[in-house]
Amino acid sequence: MPVNKEQTKLEDRETIRTLISSSAKFLDEGNYAHFTELFLENGRYLLVARSDEIGRDMTWLDMSRDELVVLLKESHQHVHDLAERMHIVSVDQILLDGLDNSAQVQSSFAVFRTDTAGNTQVYAVGRYRDSLERDGKDWRIKERCVNVQTRMFRTPTPTPL
Amino acid sequence: MEDKITRWENPPSLPPTHYVDNRIFTDSEIFSEERDGIFAATWKLVCHESELPQPGSYRALTLAGRPLIVVRGHDNEIRTFFNICPHRGAPLVRDERGTFGKRIQCFYHLWTYDLVGNCTGITRPVGYEPVGFSKEGIGLRPVRTEIIGGLVFVSIQNEVEPLEDFLGTMVDHIRLHLPDDQPLEVFHYHRSEIRCNWKLWVDNNSEQYHEFLHVLNRKTGLAQPDYHERRWHLYPNSHNVIDQGAMNYGNVGLEERSEGLMPGMQPDALLVMLLFPDIMINVRATVMRIDTITPVAPDRTIVEWRGLGLKSDSREQREIRTRHHNQVWGPAGRNLPEDISAVEAQQISMSNDAFRYSIYAREEELRPHDDSNLRSFYQEWGRRVGRWPHDAGARRSEKTELGVVGIASE
Numbered sequence: 074m075p076v077n078k079e080q081t082k083l084e085d086r087e088t089i090r091t092l093i094s095s096s097a098k099f100l101d102e103g104n105y106a107h108f109t110e111l112f113l114e115n116g117r118y119l120l121v122a123r124s125d126e127i128g129r130d131m132t133w134l135d136m137s138r139d140e141l142v143v144l145l146k147e148s149h150q151h152v153h154d155l156a157e158r159m160h161i162v163s164v165d166q167i168l169l170d171g172l173d174n175s176a177q178v179q180s181s182f183a184v185f186r187t188d189t190a191g192n193t194q195v196y197a198v199g200r201y202r203d204s205l206e207r208d209g210k211d212w213r214i215k216e217r218c219v220n221v222q223t224r225m226f227r228t229p230t231p232t233p234l
Numbered sequence: 235m236e237d238k239i240t241r242w243e244n245p246p247s248l249p250p251t252h253y254v255d256n257r258i259f260t261d262s263e264i265f266s267e268e269r270d271g272i273f274a275a276t277w278k279l280v281c282h283e284s285e286l287p288q289p290g291s292y293r294a295l296t297l298a299g300r301p302l303i304v305v306r307g308h309d310n311e312i313r314t315f316f317n318i319c320p321h322r323g324a325p326l327v328r329d330e331r332g333t334f335g336k337r338i339q340c341f342y343h344l345w346t347y348d349l350v351g352n353c354t355g356i357t358r359p360v361g362y363e364p365v366g367f368s369k370e371g372i373g374l375r376p377v378r379t380e381i382i383g384g385l386v387f388v389s390i391q392n393e394v395e396p397l398e399d400f401l402g403t404m405v406d407h408i409r410l411h412l413p414d415d416q417p418l419e420v421f422h423y424h425r426s427e428i429r430c431n432w433k434l435w436v437d438n439n440s441e442q443y444h445e446f447l448h449v450l451n452r453k454t455g456l457a458q459p460d461y462h463e464r465r466w467h468l469y470p471n472s473h474n475v476i477d478q479g480a481m482n483y484g485n486v487g488l489e490e491r492s493e494g495l496m497p498g499m500q501p502d503a504l505l506v507m508l509l510f511p512d513i514m515i516n517v518r519a520t521v522m523r524i525d526t527i528t529p530v531a532p533d534r535t536i537v538e539w540r541g542l543g544l545k546s547d548s549r550e551q552r553e554i555r556t557r558h559h560n561q562v563w564g565p566a567g568r569n570l571p572e573d574i575s576a577v578e579a580q581q582i583s584m585s586n587d588a589f590r591y592s593i594y595a596r597e598e599e600l601r602p603h604d605d606s607n608l609r610s611f612y613q614e615w616g617r618r619v620g621r622w623p624h625d626a627g628a629r630r631s632e633k634t635e636l637g638v639v640g641i642a643s644e
């Protein structure tokens with residue numbers, strides 16, 4: 074049991090770190106049901122990038138949690154990349170609001186792709202900007218905005234990064 | 235066993251227009267012939283005019299190995315030059331896009347040029363006086379540039395036929411779907427290097443038969459009652475277009491596309507057209523996609539994808555178009571990974587001569603699954619590079635034709 078506010082904050086921060094790394098781990102494992110459960114019911118997932126060629130910000134995916142659930146449920150029906158992926162994520166900043174009921178989190182990530190022959194390459198790098206909300210004892214994602222720096226993908230895929 | 239192996243190694247018993255010798259996808263000599271005979275010899279789409287939004291805007295690119303810049307002048311005219319300084323060959327710009335002020339300045343010895351291509355300044359010109367050399371005697375290398383429907387085409391072949399002659403009947407289709415009085419705007423751009431021959435990508439994108447590959451197309455398109463009632467229209471120079479057909483997006487839980495239609499489009503309709511050699515225009519009712527290609531090596535191809543809406547779109551309308559674009563296309567769309575998996579796998583089978591002949595033999599009276607459009611593409615390719623698609627080793631003498639591609643074009 075937490076004894077004071079400081080300890081609660083530390084525990085919150087630890088829970089949030091675990092949430093971010095779990096989100097990456099679930100994706101790597103193809104455990105999409107658990108991945109989408111990390112989102113609030115009205116949660117949203119965005120994938121955005123900048124094109125230097127046309128000088129514009131682009132939205133590549135903008136989905137509600139429900140839409141994401143449908144997409145990921147159907148993913149096995151699609152011809153998909155047989156490679157494995159691994160995320161390396163580092164949480165850079167956690168900002169808790171005054172009441173400690175919501176948080177803004179920024180993390181950096183790299184995704185490595187290992188093909189069927191065992192060759193590993195960097196697949197994508199970028200940042201997660203997460204808006205989180207306290208949900209009882211847990212924290213959940215209200216919005217994840219994936220800001221991807223990589224624009225030339227070895228194999229494109231609708232699977233979230 | 236013997237028989238089966240011979241059958242595998244020999245040409246299929248089909249008319250020679252109805253199969254392709256896969257060495258046309260792997261041979262490096264053929265690859266350089268294509269560069270000279272096709273990409274350096276005809277018109278190439280380099281960008282959409284919305285990518286050059288203001289006087290001074292430029293885009294840099296490479297065509298058939300030549301670095302180019304496309305520039306909007308202060309007179310609003312779009313021109314193209316080699317991206318090479320005539321002094322000692324430094325590039326005029328080193329980035330993909332930007333805006334010039336009044337002048338273009340080379341970063342090496344600081345010579346300057348105006349946006350029409352004249353040299354306007356040579357640093358310390360006195361040094362050239364003894365040999366009588368001055369800025370008047372030098373300038374940027376211009377490149378033929380023509381625009382239709384906002385699409386900026388260039389040709390490094392100065393004697394190339396006018397763009398409208400090359401496009402022929404397709405001009406009407408372009409004017410219908412990219413009308414000058416309703417200008418379009420590029421809102422999405424990305425590219426990938428795909429490990430296959432450039433022709434396989436064109437082939438994949440033009441072919442309707444492979445809709446069987448895509449879960450989304452199986453559910454939204456192939457199941458439509460009048461799917462097979464549409465027809466291909468084949469034109470000279472191997473440009474082609476297929477009639478619009480309505481998709482049922484509801485079958486995969488997506489919203490219908492009945493409002494905010496792109497020019498010339500019917501509700502929920504899909505339209506596919508090819509402008510030879512490499513421009514693929516796809517419209518899905520509310521959003522347009524244009525693919526273009528830069529061949530890098532026999533088994534490497536850079537594909538550029540653009541998504542377009544109307545320039546006049548409100549923010550809400552653009553968001554809808556972007557969503558519709560991303561539901562199917564874009565790097566996170568459902569279909570792209572499937573197409574890439576298919577063509578890259580084909581290329582692997584074709585390398586090292588393991589798989590010699592591909593079959594293009596479907597005849598369905600120009601219905602969607604007819605291979606006529608692909609047969610026409612490979613015949614046009616052969617005519618331009620001086621080879622037979624069915625026998626890559628043989629050079630063709632003059633413009634002999636094999637005749638029936640399938641069904642006569644209109």
Ligand code: FES
Pocket residue numbers: 319320321322323324340341342343344345
């Ligand atoms: S190379 Fe451009 S000024 Fe010398």
Ligand SMILES: [Fe+2]
Pocket residue numbers: 438439444448569573
């Ligand atoms: Fe496809």
